[in-house]
Amino acid sequence: MLLTDGLISNWKLEEVSGTRNDAHGTNHLTDNNTVGQAVGKLGFCGDFVAANVEWLSRASNASLQSGDIPLTVAAWVKLTTKTGYSEIALKDDNSTAREYGIYYDQPTDRFGFLLSSDGSSVVIELADALGPPSAGVWYYVIGWHDDVANTINIQVNNGGIDSASHATGILAGGADFTIGALQGGGGPADAQIDSISLWKRVLTGHEKTRLYGAGFGLEYPFSGPSFQQRTYRPAPYRPGIAR
Amino acid sequence: MPTLLATQTLVDEFVAANLAVLTARQENFRTNRGRYWQGLSTHVMRPSHTNGSDGSAPGDRLLVHPTDQFDDWDAVFPEWRAGSVLLPAALRIDVYDGPDGRGWAIVIEFLHAGTLWRRVINVGPETSRSKPWTLTPLGP
Numbered sequence: 001m002l003l004t005d006g007l008i009s010n011w012k013l014e015e016v017s018g019t020r021n022d023a024h025g026t027n028h029l030t031d032n033n034t035v036g037q038a039v040g041k042l043g044f045c046g047d048f049v050a051a052n053v054e055w056l057s058r059a060s061n062a063s064l065q066s067g068d069i070p071l072t073v074a075a076w077v078k079l080t081t082k083t084g085y086s087e088i089a090l091k092d093d094n095s096t097a098r099e100y101g102i103y104y105d106q107p108t109d110r111f112g113f114l115l116s117s118d119g120s121s122v123v124i125e126l127a128d129a130l131g132p133p134s135a136g137v138w139y140y141v142i143g144w145h146d147d148v149a150n151t152i153n154i155q156v157n158n159g160g161i162d163s164a165s166h167a168t169g170i171l172a173g174g175a176d177f178t179i180g181a182l183q184g185g186g187g188p189a190d191a192q193i194d195s196i197s198l199w200k201r202v203l204t205g206h207e208k209t210r211l212y213g214a215g216f217g218l219e220y221p222f223s224g225p226s227f228q229q230r231t232y233r234p235a236p237y238r239p240g241i242a243r
Numbered sequence: 244m245p246t247l248l249a250t251q252t253l254v255d256e257f258v259a260a261n262l263a264v265l266t267a268r269q270e271n272f273r274t275n276r277g278r279y280w281q282g283l284s285t286h287v288m289r290p291s292h293t294n295g296s297d298g299s300a301p302g303d304r305l306l307v308h309p310t311d312q313f314d315d316w317d318a319v320f321p322e323w324r325a326g327s328v329l330l331p332a333a334l335r336i337d338v339y340d341g342p343d344g345r346g347w348a349i350v351i352e353f354l355h356a357g358t359l360w361r362r363v364i365n366v367g368p369e370t371s372r373s374k375p376w377t378l379t380p381l382g383p
Binding site for chain 1: 335
């Protein structure tokens with residue numbers, strides 16, 4: 001299976017300003033309050049300043065809506081500060097149309113993945129296996145809903161998986177898909193965010209390992225060799241020449 | 244006695260009385276700068292009303308601007324210069340630049356009896372941004 005199978009959208013955030021294009025689909029993002037650009041994990045990234053309430057958004061549509069389906073959200077994140085919530089990639093209006101999303105949960109000092117089956121109340125899985133993230137460090141955060149195993153899951157940097165039972169699915173609601181804040185600007189991120197992907201399937205462990213790439217990452221279209229493949233390919237055997 | 248409905252009406256009338264001027268200044272700003280003006284929230288604490296009290300308050304963040312621009316509320320709306328006008332709600336101007344073009348929106352918020360009410364007025368191509376008065380959860 002290819003990493004592009006089941007992929008809905010990928011945003012590289014290579015643009016300086018204005019519309020951020022969807023590299024895989026057609027969910028191009030509107031720039032709210034002038035999201036900046038910085039050197040990112042893979043090329044450039046979006047530089048979100050919480051004090052300026054900056055975020056990217058796309059109005060809800062069927063491709064971004066969930067339901068009781070398999071769903072995976074992933075992003076590279078570098079927190080600038082940890083003084084407040086930093087919403088990362090979500091479909092959440094913080095009201096009656098909440099669906100899914102990954103974010104930094106400031107009160108617990110953890111990355112978190114949230115799901116809502118009724119649009120109002122949420123189930124949250126925190127990345128306890130990682131523990132408190134550090135500001136100024138890139139992390140690869142993956143949250144997913146497994147509709148077969150009925151679980152909510154989060155994993156950071158291809159490390160331990162935090163998982164809990166969740167059997168009630170996800171609301172297929174009308175909230176905007178957003179990066180850097182909730183719909184309307186709540187919980188603005190003070191962070192740099194890069195290479196965000198949304199799949200309507202559950203990734204295998206091998207796929208998540210490839211995306212993390214031993215900390216180097218793997219840019220869309222995910223067709224290059226992983227870091228391990230690049231590094232550990234043995235040199236050809238040539239008799240008489242020491243290796 | 245400003246009931247919730249009376250407070251919403253008060254705020255609506257205040258915004259309506261200033262919207263045409265603000266729209267004209269936004270168009271002038273765009274002509275001169277190539278973009279619309281972003282205004283951070285006018286208040287640290289949103290004006291807080293009850294059935295027994297009018298919580299209108301002067302903006303205390305009129306001299307604050309986004310880190311990537313220089314113009315604050317005082318520059319664009321000097322009529323509200325600190326302390327001179329009581330604002331019945333906190334106002335924020337969001338600007339946007341998307342696939343359908345550029346626009347801006349006024350986010351209007353006040354508290355009534357401890358509950359947060361928000362209305363959004365869109366000016367531009369993304370018409371779905373406009374929202375009627377909505378009870379909004381406090382916090383992020």
